[in-house]
Amino acid sequence: MPPPSAIDVGAATDTEAAIVVERLSINGVQARRSKAPPVSSAIAASGSSDMFKSPGYDKPKAKTWDHRLNVESKSRKPSPLKQAASMLGTPGLISLGGGLPSSSVFPFEHVEVKVPNPPRFSEQETKESGLCVRAGKHDAVEGKSIYDIHVAFNYAQATGSPQLLRFVTEHTEIVHHPPYQDWQCALSVGSTSALDMAFRMFTSRGDYLMTEEYSFCSALETAHPLGLKPLGIRMDKEGLLPSHMDDILSNWSEKERGARKPFLLYTVPSGQNPTGATQSTQRRHELYTVAQKHDVYILEDEPYYYLQMQPYTGPDAPDIPPPQSHEAFLDALAPSLLSMDTDGRVMRLDSFSKVIAPGMRVGWITASAQIVERFVRHGEVSVQSPSGVSQLILFKLLDETWGHAGYLDWLIWMRLEYTGRRDTLLYACEKHLPREVVSWDPPMAGMFHWIKVHWKTHPWVKEGKDILEIEDKIWRAGCDKGVLSAKGSWSRAEADPGDDMFFRMTFATAGAEDMAEAIRRFGEALRAEFGLGERNGS
Numbered sequence: 001m002p003p004p005s006a007i008d009v010g011a012a013t014d015t016e017a018a019i020v021v022e023r024l025s026i027n028g029v030q031a032r033r034s035k036a037p038p039v040s041s042a043i044a045a046s047g048s049s050d051m052f053k054s055p056g057y058d059k060p061k062a063k064t065w066d067h068r069l070n071v072e073s074k075s076r077k078p079s080p081l082k083q084a085a086s087m088l089g090t091p092g093l094i095s096l097g098g099g100l101p102s103s104s105v106f107p108f109e110h111v112e113v114k115v116p117n118p119p120r121f122s123e124q125e126t127k128e129s130g131l132c133v134r135a136g137k138h139d140a141v142e143g144k145s146i147y148d149i150h151v152a153f154n155y156a157q158a159t160g161s162p163q164l165l166r167f168v169t170e171h172t173e174i175v176h177h178p179p180y181q182d183w184q185c186a187l188s189v190g191s192t193s194a195l196d197m198a199f200r201m202f203t204s205r206g207d208y209l210m211t212e213e214y215s216f217c218s219a220l221e222t223a224h225p226l227g228l229k230p231l232g233i234r235m236d237k238e239g240l241l242p243s244h245m246d247d248i249l250s251n252w253s254e255k256e257r258g259a260r261k262p263f264l265l266y267t268v269p270s271g272q273n274p275t276g277a278t279q280s281t282q283r284r285h286e287l288y289t290v291a292q293k294h295d296v297y298i299l300e301d302e303p304y305y306y307l308q309m310q311p312y313t314g315p316d317a318p319d320i321p322p323p324q325s326h327e328a329f330l331d332a333l334a335p336s337l338l339s340m341d342t343d344g345r346v347m348r349l350d351s352f353s354k355v356i357a358p359g360m361r362v363g364w365i366t367a368s369a370q371i372v373e374r375f376v377r378h379g380e381v382s383v384q385s386p387s388g389v390s391q392l393i394l395f396k397l398l399d400e401t402w403g404h405a406g407y408l409d410w411l412i413w414m415r416l417e418y419t420g421r422r423d424t425l426l427y428a429c430e431k432h433l434p435r436e437v438v439s440w441d442p443p444m445a446g447m448f449h450w451i452k453v454h455w456k457t458h459p460w461v462k463e464g465k466d467i468l469e470i471e472d473k474i475w476r477a478g479c480d481k482g483v484l485s486a487k488g489s490w491s492r493a494e495a496d497p498g499d500d501m502f503f504r505m506t507f508a509t510a511g512a513e514d515m516a517e518a519i520r521r522f523g524e525a526l527r528a529e530f531g532l533g534e535r536n537g538s
């Protein structure tokens with residue numbers, strides 16, 4: 001069965017009225033494309049997800065969000081230059097209206113990249129049998145492609161190129177099948193940029209922003225200069241606790257808090273940064289229901305969604321067999337909040353940073369048509385559009401070379417790659433870290449391992465030192481031993497340091513031997529700090 005497109009949590013909600021329709025399949029993409037108008041190869045061509053997705057006539061329409069958009073967002077008008085540029089594809093039109101440089105002065109005749117040939121995805125296999133993918137300056141005119149340097153390296157619409165927008169729209173429908181009619185996608189310059197734009201669409205200075213009690217550092221740093229006050233929602237091993245959010249909102253006092261009731265939630269449901277927690281299906285259902293109850297709008301940031309890993313079995317147990325088909329892989333993923341969103345109250349932030357390369361600086365958002373239109377208006381006068389160089393490379397890789405099937409094959413390979421990396425780090429933790437003073441839950445997604453340190457047995461406690469002083473001492477001891485970690489306090493949503501101490505370790509970067517050695521060094525630092533003595537065989 002595919003992930004559910006509506007929630008079922010007992011109490012009657014609007015989601016019970018959702019009509020489930022058959023989702024787009026990989027095999028159905030070409031049939032869909034054959035019935036659609038051709039994608040324009042004009043410079044700065046307009047594009048909309050409505051050109052590429054099923055009409056969804058039997059689905060409800062999204063709610064409107066005028067009451068949540070701020071004055072800045074409501075004030076934005078369409079860019080006349082972008083509107084004029086949409087005319088460039090008109091046959092016979094001679095343009096003297098816009099400052100788009102001629103591609104004849106672009107110092108590039110072609111670009112070529114070597115990419116994996118599915119299913120041979122490893123670095124060594126790509127060296128040996130990879131495919132050389134080439135994009136020329138005038139491929140569209142020459143009938144070689146629908147996207148080329150002439151188009152991609154020029155100015156573009158803020159929705160992104162129609163060529164890549166088509167792929168991400170189809171991908172979103174295949175994976176998430178949003179259960180309302182008027183959803184759309186727009187490309188972004190990565191999720192950090194998209195989040196900054198979202199904050200500036202919805203919030204005003206003095207507002208509270210709900211998020212996990214430990215949250216993504218860059219999200220917090222984005223919020224602070226905007227005058228937002230992060231409000232930490234308690235967590236457990238499955239992430240954010242909807243019951244705590246409900247309690248806060250149900251008992252909110254504007255007089256005591258000095259601000260209106262919060263209505264915006266920023267959350268990372270899968271492989272949460274920094275804790276590595278992944279919300280279960282039931283947890284996501286409960287969260288969405290609380291959002292409906294209090295009319296909360298959700299920013300669902302999911303850079304690690306496809307890094308959901310195999311269950312952890314331990315160093316001496318057999319591995320769980322990997323998914324044997326695209327359908328099995330999609331079924332193994334936790335359903336997204338987008339897939340439950342019958343109201344259009346979720347803006348989902350996707351990114352190629354963690355599954356292709358962060359330097360691409362390309363991602364996309366999915367939200368209701370109203371919200372995407374406001375997002376695009378903002379983009380027209382800020383980022384304008386993601387890098388055309390990146391969009392062209394991604395199009396050649398994902399659409400022309402791999403296709404949707406090849407991309408899912410890659411994501412399955414990534415799932416297993418990160419499972420192996422996670423397991424290597426956990427094996428080292430089990431071998432080298434002193435269980436007397438640390439504990440952890442194996443992460444099920446993402447790039448991070450969240451280690452709890454039972455700091456109250458540290459010798460400095462008797463000297464009257466506080467949690468932050470002891471955390472810093474342990475962190476510096478690790479650095480002195482030659483291992484860099486991240487302090488948990490760096491990610492606290494609120495100024496209160498809390499009563500628990502954590503350190504974040506990543507298994508995304510170092511090789512297996514270096515990871516094991518780093519954990520051994522951290523174990524040495526902990527033993528020295530807590531006066532536990534040497535561990536035999538460490």
